[in-house]
Amino acid sequence: MSTNVIPGNGNNVSKDVKLPIYMDNHATTRPDPRVIEEMMPYFGEKFGNAASRNHEFGWVAEQAVEQARERIAKLIGATSKEIIFTSGATESDNLAIKGVAEMYKEKGNHIITQAIEHKAVLDTCKRLEKYGFRVTYLPVQKDGRIDLDDLKRSMDDKTILVTIMAANNEIGALQPIREIGALCHERGVLFHTDAVQAIGKVPFNVIQDNVDLASITAHKLYGPKGVGALYVRRKNPRVQLVAQIDGGGHERGMRSGTLNVPGIVGLGKACEIATNGMAEEAKKLAALRDRLKDAIMGQLDECYINGSIEHRLPGNLNISFAYVEGESLLMGINDIAVSSGSACTSATLEPSYVLKALGAGDDLAHSSIRFGLGRFNTEAEVDYVAERVVDTVKRLRELSPLYEMAKEGIDLAKVQWAAEPSH
Amino acid sequence: MAYSDKVLDHYTNPRNVGSMDKNSSEVGTGLVGAPECGDVMKLQIKVNPTTNIIEDAKFKTFGCGSAIASSSLATEWVKGKTVDEALGIKNTDIVKELSLPPVKIHCSVLAEDAIRAAIGDWKKKNGVTQPQSQTQAAPVEQRA
Numbered sequence: 001m002s003t004n005v006i007p008g009n010g011n012n013v014s015k016d017v018k019l020p021i022y023m024d025n026h027a028t029t030r031p032d033p034r035v036i037e038e039m040m041p042y043f044g045e046k047f048g049n050a051a052s053r054n055h056e057f058g059w060v061a062e063q064a065v066e067q068a069r070e071r072i073a074k075l076i077g078a079t080s081k082e083i084i085f086t087s088g089a090t091e092s093d094n095l096a097i098k099g100v101a102e103m104y105k106e107k108g109n110h111i112i113t114q115a116i117e118h119k120a121v122l123d124t125c126k127r128l129e130k131y132g133f134r135v136t137y138l139p140v141q142k143d144g145r146i147d148l149d150d151l152k153r154s155m156d157d158k159t160i161l162v163t164i165m166a167a168n169n170e171i172g173a174l175q176p177i178r179e180i181g182a183l184c185h186e187r188g189v190l191f192h193t194d195a196v197q198a199i200g201k202v203p204f205n206v207i208q209d210n211v212d213l214a215s216i217t218a219h220k221l222y223g224p225k226g227v228g229a230l231y232v233r234r235k236n237p238r239v240q241l242v243a244q245i246d247g248g249g250h251e252r253g254m255r256s257g258t259l260n261v262p263g264i265v266g267l268g269k270a271c272e273i274a275t276n277g278m279a280e281e282a283k284k285l286a287a288l289r290d291r292l293k294d295a296i297m298g299q300l301d302e303c304y305i306n307g308s309i310e311h312r313l314p315g316n317l318n319i320s321f322a323y324v325e326g327e328s329l330l331m332g333i334n335d336i337a338v339s340s341g342s343a344c345t346s347a348t349l350e351p352s353y354v355l356k357a358l359g360a361g362d363d364l365a366h367s368s369i370r371f372g373l374g375r376f377n378t379e380a381e382v383d384y385v386a387e388r389v390v391d392t393v394k395r396l397r398e399l400s401p402l403y404e405m406a407k408e409g410i411d412l413a414k415v416q417w418a419a420e421p422s423h
Numbered sequence: 424m425a426y427s428d429k430v431l432d433h434y435t436n437p438r439n440v441g442s443m444d445k446n447s448s449e450v451g452t453g454l455v456g457a458p459e460c461g462d463v464m465k466l467q468i469k470v471n472p473t474t475n476i477i478e479d480a481k482f483k484t485f486g487c488g489s490a491i492a493s494s495s496l497a498t499e500w501v502k503g504k505t506v507d508e509a510l511g512i513k514n515t516d517i518v519k520e521l522s523l524p525p526v527k528i529h530c531s532v533l534a535e536d537a538i539r540a541a542i543g544d545w546k547k548k549n550g551v552t553q554p555q556s557q558t559q560a561a562p563v564e565q566r567a
Contacts, residue, residue: 325461327487331426331434343461344487349526351461363458399440399491401465401483402458417457418540 016380019335023385025220025315025374026169026197027339031266032222032375038269039224042262050259051250061261068268072229075271076195076214077205084230084251085264089196090120091244092215092230093163095255096192097124099241100161100213101133104190108158114138114146115357116173117165120215121194125163134158140357143308144173151183161190166198166214170341170354170370171307172316174202181210190239196220200274201282201313206231212239218263222375223270227263230255281375286314288373288382293317295386300393302406306341306355306368315373320355320364323403324396329369332392336385341368363402363412426488427522433492438499441481443467451545453537462486462530464494466537468501468509470545475505482537489527493517493534506542506551 022030042064050065052058069080086092101111113125115137125135136154138146146164155162162184166177177193184191192213198204199214200221206214217228232254233239247256274281297303302322318341321329326342339345341352343366355365369389373382397403402412426434442465445452449469456463463486469479480498484491496517501509517523517531545551 323485325486325490328434328491331431331488342487344490347526361459362461366458366461399437399483400485401454401463402485404442404465404483412458417463418455418536 016378017384020337021335021377021381021385022337023371023373023377023381024337024339025372025377026172026370027372028219028225029222029374030376031219031224032270032273034273035223035266035269039262039266042265046261048261050261051248061259064265065259065261068264068271071268071272071275072216075200075204075275076216076231077207078231079234081252082206082231082234084232084254085259085267086228086230086255087226087260088219088228089118089194089215089217092217092228093118093120093194094124095230095241095244096213096215096232097121097161097163098128098244099254100190100192100239101128101131102242103240104160105133108160110134110136110156110158110160112136112138112151112154112159112162112164114140114164114175116140116144116168116170116354117163118169118194118196121163121165138164140173142358143311144168144171144306144354144358145175145308145311146180148176148179148183151180155183155187155189159187159189161192163192163194165194165196166204167195167202167313168307168354169197170352171318171358172197172313173307174198174311174313176311177204177211178209181212184212185210190237197313200271200278201285201315203278206233212237216267218267218270221267221270221274224263224266227260227267229267282314285373285375288377288379289315289317289371291379292371292373292382292386293319295383296389299386299390304360304364306358306360306364317371317373318368319371320360320368321393322364322367323400323406324393325366326368328396329367329389329392332396333385333388336388338372339370341370342366429521430488430492430523433495433521434488437482437491437495439479439481439495439502440483442483443469443479443481448472448548449545451541451543451548453540453542453544455536455540456486456533458485462490462533464490464533464537466494466497466534466541468506468541468545470506470549472549475507477501477504477506477509480541486530486533487527489521489523490530490533492521493523493530494537496520497534497538501538506545509538510542512538 048057048061050061069083073080190212195214212233214231219225304320306318326340327344341355343351351365443450453466465483467481468477482494484494514531514535
């Protein structure tokens with residue numbers, strides 16, 4: 001796949017390292033072989049429609065779906081009747097937020113979310129604003145977490161929903177879900193969380209964390225793309241939703257459409273693997289992440305970690321390398337798959353709104369790299385990546401007018417940059 | 424987005440990286456872009472005072488691979504040209520040479536701006552008029 005490998009200064013690629021290296025597990029994950037194996041029969045002989053009530057083909061498919069429901073429920077502390085299948089977390093977010101808004105609009109029209117949510121939540125909220133709902137976007141602190149007092153203050157008697165993600169996909173910041181949920185329950189407000197990045201990585205329990213709705217996707221958990229779920233609480237309180245997709249009333253009338261049986265089986269298996277292995281894996285990932293962090297930050301000056309160090313996903317590392325632009329850094333390590341908050345890497349040429357919300361400053365957003373370690377990364381890979389990153393940053397700093405100016409003692413914040421007519 | 428071979432080449436083997444003494448009267452320095460935009464280019468030229476030919480050029484860039492390649496190419500192209508010939512370099516030429524995709528065209532524009540800024544700086548230092556085609560300003564009095 002990679003034909004243009006840019007050689008580094010120390011090209012000691014050990015035999016344990018197979019290129020290209022994938023270290024972008026917040027974007028998607030490689031399906032676990034055990035998951036694929038579990039799915040295969042449902043592409044083959046067991047191809048029935050789970051809604052076919054009257055023959056063996058249907059019953060076999062239905063059974064597989066129910067087993068998956070159990071496995072997902074077990075991972076999050078729910079019951080299987082509370083799991084609704086969707087095409088993925090974007091759909092689950094839409095269903096949760098729009099479904100609640102429509103159902104409870106007589107009760108109130110105020111929704112609270114926060115600035116660094118995934119676009120699936122933010123854009124859904126924006127659409128509801130067009131329909132006349134009021135949305136509060138809470139700011140985040142420098143560590144990426146909301147201030148609970150801000151949340152308290154912004155709730156009023158028209159608030160019907162709080163939607164705040166459990167873990168952020170860019171900086172790995174873990175929100176205080178348990179406290180948010182407790183506050184919501186106290187005030188009789190429903191609490192939805194986009195739990196995509198948290199499920200199977202950090203402890204998450206809908207009862208203990210006071211969660212009423214939770215979005216889940218398979219492809220961030222070593223499962224296939226195109227399938228997800230929404231947890232919808234049935235007790236204390238019983239949550240109701242207006243379905244967003246009509247056509248037959250599947251999934252307790254909440255989401256019509258023939259079920260993606262193989263995908264669902266894959267999601268179930270991925271959850272089962274996570275239930276059994278999460279604690280161990282989290283420890284391993286945190287160790288790998290810290291190994292990467294220490295190697296990079298030990299050899300380079302002026303690197304800054306974006307987001308909370310303490311409340312963070314074990315596999316996430318997001319670093320800004322001052323004076324070096326993100327896309328050029330990615331180009332120099334093009335045998336390694338990671339991502340950047342730089343404007344140059346986005347389709348819209350906007351820098352990462354998440355990093356901006358942290359107050360980092362656009363220049364550091366442009367200089368950021370997100371590493372997402374996962375189940376299949378190894379120590380050898382981490383060592384190789386660290387070396388390549390350090391070499392490339394050093395090389396690019398030699399090319400950087402900003403680094404030169406900083407070394408001369410110029411305060412870049414005080415420079416009058418030339419107005420470019422082109423921008 | 425796959426990079427063109429030429430962009431990769433300039434990135435891996437950038438031409439003319441470095442700095443010149445910006446206090447020298449023979450040197451023109453252009454600094455364009457802004458860190459908040461993710462693109463800053465510094466392009467310097469050394470001009471022979473008798474022939475007005477650009478004898479040397481250096482650059483440093485904070486920006487993506489296409490920005491680095493555009494400015495590296497710019498230093499290659501200005502060398503050996505007179506100052507006025509160098510003003511004829513258009514960003515579209517850079518786009519063509521590097522096969523830049525639409526989303527990266529602004530990198531070539533910034534490189535063109537950098538060339539003009541460097542030449543403008545040199546001209547200012549040496550009391551030479553800016554040509555009319557540059558910007559909107561009224562013609563400056565020609566000095567002997």
